[in-house]
Amino acid sequence: MTQKEKxxxxxxxxxxxxxxxxxxxxxxxxxxxxxxxxxxxxEEAYEKAVKPYHYFPVELVKEGFAFWNRGGFSxxxxxxxxxxAAGWDLRPLKVIRTxxxxxxxxxxxxxxxxxxxxxxxILPGGNEFLSLYQIVGFVCRESGxxxxxxxxxxxxxxxxxxxxAVPDSRPYGKLLEVAARMAGTSDNxxxxxxxx
Numbered sequence: 001m002t003q004k005e006k007x008x009x010x011x012x013x014x015x016x017x018x019x020x021x022x023x024x025x026x027x028x029x030x031x032x033x034x035x036x037x038x039x040x041x042x043e044e045a046y047e048k049a050v051k052p053y054h055y056f057p058v059e060l061v062k063e064g065f066a067f068w069n070r071g072g073f074s075x076x077x078x079x080x081x082x083x084x085a086a087g088w089d090l091r092p093l094k095v096i097r098t099x100x101x102x103x104x105x106x107x108x109x110x111x112x113x114x115x116x117x118x119x120x121x122i123l124p125g126g127n128e129f130l131s132l133y134q135i136v137g138f139v140c141r142e143s144g145x146x147x148x149x150x151x152x153x154x155x156x157x158x159x160x161x162x163x164x165a166v167p168d169s170r171p172y173g174k175l176l177e178v179a180a181r182m183a184g185t186s187d188n189x190x191x192x193x194x195x196x
Contacts, residue, residue: 003040007032041079041123046156054133055146056083056117059108065138065145066096067111071120071182078124082182086175088114088134111135116172117149120179128183130155130176 011029014020020028058065071082085093093109100106111117113135121129133149140146153172 003033003036007036038124042127046129052151053136054119054131054149054151055139056119056133056149058111058138058145058147060140060145061096061110063096063110065111065147066108067115067117067147069107069109071179073122073184073186075186080120080122080183080185082118082120082179084118084175084179084182085109085111086116086118088116090116090171090175111147113137115147116152116175117147118172118175118179120176120183122180122183128155128180130180132172132176 007029010032011025014028015025056067058067060066067083067085069084071080071084073080087093093111093115095107095109097108098106099108115135117133117135119131119133123129130153131151132153133151135147136150137148138145139148153176155176
């Protein structure tokens with residue numbers, strides 16, 4: 001059953017139980033459609049967060065594998081996302097390329113097995129999904145290369161799960177904060193990647 005068919009069934013149930021004034025049907029239909037979209041986005045973000053492995057795109061360069069630190073918030077879509085890499089010791093990685101765009105300065109850095117990647121996703125309504133991953137390997141296919149990452153920490157609006165003991169997880173909070181700030185800001189021009 002499609003989302004449109006589900007909305008029509010819900011709308012028929014509302015009409016059966018209520019006398020709708022002129023124009024209310026369109027408002028309710030629009031509200032149901034927006035609600036379904038928000039539910040689908042939240043489910044997709046949660047599904048991504050609970051998978052045991054996540055794959056981030058990387059580029060194969062002469063020095064090894066390279067990852068773009070990137071992120072921002074879309075005012076139009078009212079959602080944001082970001083991904084930031086750091087060394088296993090939380091130190092900034094060697095930057096090999098910089099690209100300045102409207103929403104900020106993006107940096108491409110060399111990554112290796114053991115590096116950490118912080119991911120943040122902010123959905124309409126302000127729901128924030130944060131995850132910390134560690135690169136466990138690299139996979140190259142015809143479509144390109146990816147870093148295979150194991151999730152260490154996942155934080156959703158309702159829960160936090162960690163494979164790291166609580167006292168040991170505190171240092172990673174700053175890296176997750178940087179990713180969340182990037183995902184929640186549409187203009188990241190003043191943000192310096194690698195400063196945490």
